[in-house]
Amino acid sequence: MISGMADSGNKQKISIDLDYIKPDTSFVYPLYSNEGEKLLDEREVLTASRIRQIRELYGSKIYYYIPGNSRGMVAGRVYHKAWNHTKRVLDEILSTDKFTPDAYRRTEDIINDIIEELKAKDMAILTLIKDMRSFDEYLYNHSINVGMLTALMAQKRRKYSEAEVKKIVTGAYLSDIGKMKLEKEVFNKPGKLTEEELIRMRLHPQDGYNMLKGLREVDPIVLQTILFHHERFDDEGYYGLPYETLPTSPKIVSICDMYDALTSPRPFRKAYTPPEALKIIAGTIDKKYDRQLVSDFINMAGSMLNNSQSFYRRGDFCQLNTGEVSVVSDIGTWDILKPKVIVFGRFENTGSRSSLRFFNNPIEVDLAKDLNRKMDGIMMHPKIIEAVRIKLKEKKMLLDYLYSPKYD
Ligand SMILES: [Fe+2]
Incomplete structure (x- = not known):
């Protein structure tokens, strides 16, 4: 039994590594030891001396719990295959610093599986899996979720051939792959990034592009999608490029990325509910995204992700x-x-x-x-x-x- 938790059976246990916690951070969830002993109340400040004390007594991993029902209904079998694949590929990049042609081919297979599975699903009941098993694993889940959302949106727009949809979704799935070049402390940092860390973080579209551009197998649509996925309607994106001259695929990925990030729990804030996330996205019209794109996303997500209710x-x-x-x-x-x-x-x-x-x-x-x-x-x-x-x-x-x- 976990102390202080009435229905622990219905919750997911998420680990946090103390090495990545900035002193004086507070969390929206209470924190526990592996054995279930409560270490910190919600919103209690984790000071440097408290971090030291916890590490001495319990080691470097501490835990928090999120509601178990945040797990969605999409294609468990395919999802877990994609998840294992993502982990393997990202681990491979970390150890070799390379994205190999073989890893790319396996990625395309995974994207095909995801698209086929999504076609077979009843869209009215679709919710995305929010299976963030540990803080370190956020990127695996995020990549798959952004890929799935992009697949839905690209299909819904009916402007692309099936082959184009696959390339756009592959780009979506790989859009944050450049983050593997970031130091783990920066990538996993729960608090605000420093100016210098922010500059490094903003290089991830370029780093992802550089990792893939040498591979013969990679289509230009995939490369464009990765390179431009942080540009904005008000031209205030990572590279400040003129929005109207950019292809639509990275813009689709960008809005899907924002939705998944908002609806995923992070140690420093609770997940926004789908209606809250859609309201935030509605507030980006003609600032971060153009009106048509926001309208397309909200009309799609409003019916598919929000149990057919308006946000x-x-x-x-x-x-x-x-x-x-x-x-x-x-x-x-x-x-x-x-x-x-x-x-x-x-x-x-x-x-x-x-x-x-x-x-x-x-x-x-x-x-x-x-x-x-x-x-x-x-x-x-x-x-x-x-x-x-x-x-x-x-x-x-x-x-x-x-x-x-x-x-x-
Ligand atoms: Fe990104």
Whole structure:
């Protein structure tokens, strides 16, 4: 029995290596010894002296637990084959510093298996496996999850041949392979990276490209997908390249990468739920990704990954491209990003401050029909949401919509 854990049988045990923990870090989960003794409460600060003390008494591995139901339903057999393959290939790169033609051929086989398996699945019940067995193993799971999401999205867009889909998914699966060039301490660092570490981290698309470009077997689509997967719509990506000139495949990978990263638990933060992650992604429109791509991803993920439920609800506050603020009155049916809303105010900048001016007469707008107004995100900040709700109550405006949405 693990002390302090009521239903340990339903949880996954995740290891953390004390060597990679920066002193004065706090964790969102309580930490335990291998024998189940509680070492630290959640959010208690792990000081340098505490780290030393724990290492002396229990060795360098400590553990935390995440809910067992975070494991998904996709193709266990294929997933585990892919997982073992990924581990083998990454270990091979670590020891030889090379990505071999044979490893590439095996990667293509794995991608074929994943794509075939996904085709056979009932997409309505699909969730991705979040089987992060240890902190060190994050990259294996992340590679496979990003590959699976990219496969779904590339197929859904119906713009690519089957051969092209396979190349894009191979690129997605290998997109972070350049991280193997990073020192383990940097790769696994739970806290914020230093400026210098950040520069090294940002080399991983180039490093991945360099590792693969010499192989005859590797298609240019795969190389492009790896090289450009951290570029952004506002041209503020790793290399600051002009977004509109880039191919679509790395942009698809980038958005899938963000979704998987957000919905995966990390020692320093809990996993976001799928609706929370989709809200965050909706807030990246015309900043990190273009509107069409976000719309395609959200409409795909909204129905497949979120049990066919929308990621927002009637009563949520929705920001518009006009700077206006509205409340959702009816969720979009054919395009999730085009709900019916009631526009009730506008953010205005006065000096360095931004304040919300309320309209005397709110306007009802169907975003599917209004050509000038577009959704720019769902309001997420709890303090701002509460302040707007209080103001609306005071003004006795839109009282029917003032409830507290819960996404547990
Ligand atoms: Fe990456």
